[in-house]
Amino acid sequence: MGLETRSAQQRAAPRLLGGSLAVWRGRPSPLGASWDGAGVNFALYSQHASRVELCLFDPKGRREIGRVELTERTDHVWHGYLPAARPGLLYGYRVHGPYAPAKGHRFNPNKLLLDPYAKRIAGELAWSDAQFGYRLGSRREDMAMDTRDSAGGMPKSMVIDDAFTWGHDKPPRVPWSDTVIYEAHVKGLTMRHPGVPEQLRGTYAGLACPAVVEHLKALGVTSLELMPVHTFVDDRHLVERGLRNYWGYNSIGFFAPDSRYSASGEIGEFKSMVRTLHDAGIEVILDVVFNHTAEGNHQGPMFSFKGIDNASYYRLMQGDERHYMDTTGCGNTLDSGSTAALRLIMDSLRYWITEMHVDGFRFDLASALGREPHGFDTRSSFFAVIRQDPVISGVKLIAEPWDVGDGGYQVGGFPTGWTEWNGKYRDVIRAYWKGEGGVIGELAYRLSGSSDLYAAGGRGPSASVNFVTAHDGFTLHDLVSYNDKHNEANGEDNRDGDSNNHSWNCGAEGPTDDPAVLQLREQQKRNLLATLFFSQGVPMLCAGDEMGRTQHGNNNAYCQDNEVSWLDWELDGPGEALLAFTQRLAALRSAHPLFRRRTFFRGIELEEDGAKDMQWLRPDGLEMTHAQWAESHARCLGVRLSGRGLAESDEKGRPINDDDLVLLFNAHHERIDFQLPPCDPPGWEVLIDTFEADGLPADAVPRNGGGSYPLQGRTMVLLRHQERAQALNA
Missing domain, CATH: 3.20.20.80 (Glycosidases)
Incomplete structure (x- = not known):
């Protein structure tokens, strides 16, 4: 990230230095460096400073070529206007005042400071002890001031021209x-x-x-x-x-x-x-x-x-x-x-x-x-x-x-x-x-x-x-592949990162050739993604999870600017299948307003048949009782969502309808035959079954209301009322 040497930047400082470095009074607002087409206004807030110097640098930022004292002060803002300055000018500040750490003041004019309002910061930070305001190794009680100049290792603030042709750009304003x-x-x-x-x-x-x-x-x-x-x-x-x-x-x-x-x-x-x-x-x-x-x-x-x-x-x-x-x-x-x-x-x-x-x-x-x-x-x-x-x-x-x-x-x-x-x-x-x-x-x-x-x-x-x-944490792939974090590459003896991840490796820690473990991991990924897309609220997908990205068990890769963190776009078979599955989930969420409600379900009866806008079901097809929610062994439940219960309208005030949908969840390791709720006319269409590698049901046979669905272990299923969907579409 070297400093730029564009011709405009090269002209900025010489044109300024060719004059007398005269500074006009300027304005206290806006803060920062503002170019108006003729010069640049500089404004810096500091309530407790006694003196402020504006430091100017050559185009490469290596040499300080001039200082301008900002003598004007309005409401704690120090300001001045340089009539010859141009975009591309590199600058920083030296601020004088009391050095009294015990009282909260750490002014040190030996340190070059970035403008808090700089629109562009150029150059790399070259670490050294000079970047510290106190003398390293000094007693904690006094923290004596360090007098070394930090400018040589500091990046510089740069004056910019904000002009840009936006054309007809408009914010999407997605609801x-x-x-x-x-x-x-x-x-x-x-x-x-x-x-x-x-x-x-x-x-x-x-x-x-x-x-x-x-x-x-x-x-x-x-x-x-x-x-x-x-x-x-x-x-x-x-x-x-x-x-x-x-x-x-x-x-x-x-x-x-x-x-x-x-x-x-x-x-x-x-x-x-x-x-x-x-x-x-x-x-x-x-x-x-x-x-x-x-x-x-x-x-x-x-x-x-x-x-x-x-x-x-x-x-x-x-x-x-x-x-x-x-x-x-x-x-x-x-x-x-x-x-x-x-x-x-x-x-x-x-x-x-x-x-x-x-x-x-x-x-x-x-x-x-x-x-x-x-x-x-x-x-x-x-x-x-x-x-x-x-x-x-x-x-x-x-x-x-x-x-x-x-x-x-x-x-x-x-x-x-x-x-x-x-x-x-x-x-x-x-x-x-x-x-x-x-x-x-x-x-x-x-x-x-x-x-x-x-x-x-x-x-x-x-x-x-x-x-x-x-x-921050495991990727989706690592969440189902590791019981424990593996952050050794961070150089902190694996002490960093959260140890409580609610993760499960499905039977083997990390990479494995066991086909049963690999199959279960892919199934768990599908479960987690389907749950995310079919929940009420705003889904957030972490980049790469749709393709099975791994960080090899590192759940705190904040310092890994390398292939540990970068997405790998060369997909294997499972990665391609997971991507296609995620795309299908997104399309289903988009197609069904029931997954995108603006108001909460109320659990109320909608029609004489007793159907509710949302109804929680136990495996025998009956509604959950209050006591059953507290059962520690329960790992299977379903929910029926009524397309008649949206009670919402579109932007033009027209009622929004949807299919009736049923979601079935089974986190138990064994298959459970789940009794489907009644529907009139009969017929539930299976849209997603996470037990299958592609998420598609093994057969396309509609499931009758009141019949059972073979809900495999660790599986999630989405069904819709097929006849009702056809009627709505008509």
């Missing part, structure tokens, strides 16, 4: 009820894709290639959720071990797309990717990390916020301001209740919506953002500001509803307007198909949209983002 999310890594998705030109692999441009878009469309994907693309830092300890922070949850530039994912080095490449995906009807959702930064704890490095105004940006321990409150497990926590940090977060979100045209955000460790001094609060400043913002409140907002602090697990606790990664869904679906007992009661809640979590707060099934796997 939540129709949304299918695909979580992917920019680099990992395309690094090994044979249909992506080699020079574009691993980049934003690679994501826009037809082969990738066609794959997403065939899966029914409506929303591509990208793991962090904000400029981030590779941790020093990883770099020294030859590893990288592959996942990118270590942000330092909340406005700048990371240039290591750019084939061209231009901001426009990201915008072109968004425009291409929009043309295909696919939304772009960004995974954003506003809960902490790459600067770590009191012993961490100084890149930006810590040196600009530590006390304004971070949550510090009351009465012990040397130390940081850490509800993230990453050393620090951004203070989303402070003026500086809250404005930064909101300005960043608006920028990515208005300038980059993204369609939503998934907030990493979102509970940390909703914390007030007394704990998590849905009335916090963060939620209140988003709720009233006409731009931000209009896009998809997804919370990872937990952090590592006390009271941080908030699944079901976020306010209206938010959806959530439903960790309870993941855990119970895994536990059920693993064969654990005593879970069918909670299973029913999760399959039906988790009304126990969301109904009381005024939200519907779409508040639940359902997932079985995500980037």
Whole structure:
């Protein structure tokens, strides 16, 4: 990721230096570096600074060629205007003020600092002790200031021109009820894709290639959720071990797309990717990390916020301001209740919506953002500001509803307007198909949209983002192939990563040639995927699971920027079959509004025959009783969904109807003959049977209502009322 030497960039600094370096008063808003066609306005927030210097660099970022003191200060914003500056100019800041760690102040003008509002960050970080504001090895009590200049090893902020021709680009605005999310890594998705030109692999441009878009469309994907693309830092300890922070949850530039994912080095490449995906009807959702930064704890490095105004940006321990409150497990926590940090977060979100045209955000460790001094609060400043913002409140907002602090697990606790990664869904679906007992009661809640979590707060099934796997943890293949994590490649003696995975290896740990084990693993994958697509709520598929991707038992591959993490597109027979099966699931979900309800089932009788909108069934075909939900041995149940019970209409107010559907679940290892519910006229058509390798039933004979279905061990089946379907279609 070298600095660019485009002619425009080369002209930026010399044209400036040819003059007298005169600085005009400028404006305090907007923050950051803003080019207006004639010059550049610079504005930096720092409440506690005593002096701010703007440092200018040569086109390669190696030599500081001038400094400009920003003497104007308005409402804690230091600002100035350089009339000769141009896009391509590289710059940074040196900020003066008290160095008093015990009081929360860590100003050190020897350290070059990135602009928190930089739209582009160029160059690589070259780790050295100079990146630390204190002298390493000094006594903890004083943490003496380090006076070495850090500029030589620091990346630089760059002035940009935001101009881009969007044409007729429009956000797809996919309704939540129709949304299918695909979580992917920019680099990992395309690094090994044979249909992506080699020079574009691993980049934003690679994501826009037809082969990738066609794959997403065939899966029914409506929303591509990208793991962090904000400029981030590779941790020093990883770099020294030859590893990288592959996942990118270590942000330092909340406005700048990371240039290591750019084939061209231009901001426009990201915008072109968004425009291409929009043309295909696919939304772009960004995974954003506003809960902490790459600067770590009191012993961490100084890149930006810590040196600009530590006390304004971070949550510090009351009465012990040397130390940081850490509800993230990453050393620090951004203070989303402070003026500086809250404005930064909101300005960043608006920028990515208005300038980059993204369609939503998934907030990493979102509970940390909703914390007030007394704990998590849905009335916090963060939620209140988003709720009233006409731009931000209009896009998809997804919370990872937990952090590592006390009271941080908030699944079901976020306010209206938010959806959530439903960790309870993941855990119970895994536990059920693993064969654990005593879970069918909670299973029913999760399959039906988790009304126990969301109904009381005024939200519907779409508040639940359902997932079985995500980037953090086992892949789908590894979930059914390993009992234990195998993270030795991370260099942490297998201590990292979660040890409680609800995984089951189906009889052999890791790779095996046992045909029975292999057959069962494929069957379990089909069970988990079918459950995901046929549950109420928003399904999220982790990239590669549809093809059986493996990380060889590594459930914390955050530092594996290699073939452990990159998707392998060369599929074997089972991989091709699983992909076709997943595509079929997506098509069935799209075809049946019953799987995409906007409101919860109510369990009410609809007609004189006693049929309900949703009816839970036991294997003898009768309705489940209250006592049976608590039976620890129960591992088999069914549910009948009535197409007459949608009670919903389309955009034009027309009633929505669907077939009657039945789902059968059997996590027991033996076959169970399940009595099918009565139907008039008789005839249930089998659409999916996960016991079969292709998911297709062994025969196409309709099953009569009141008859039994041979529900094989560890199998899931979907049936529809055939005669009713024909009548509706007519």
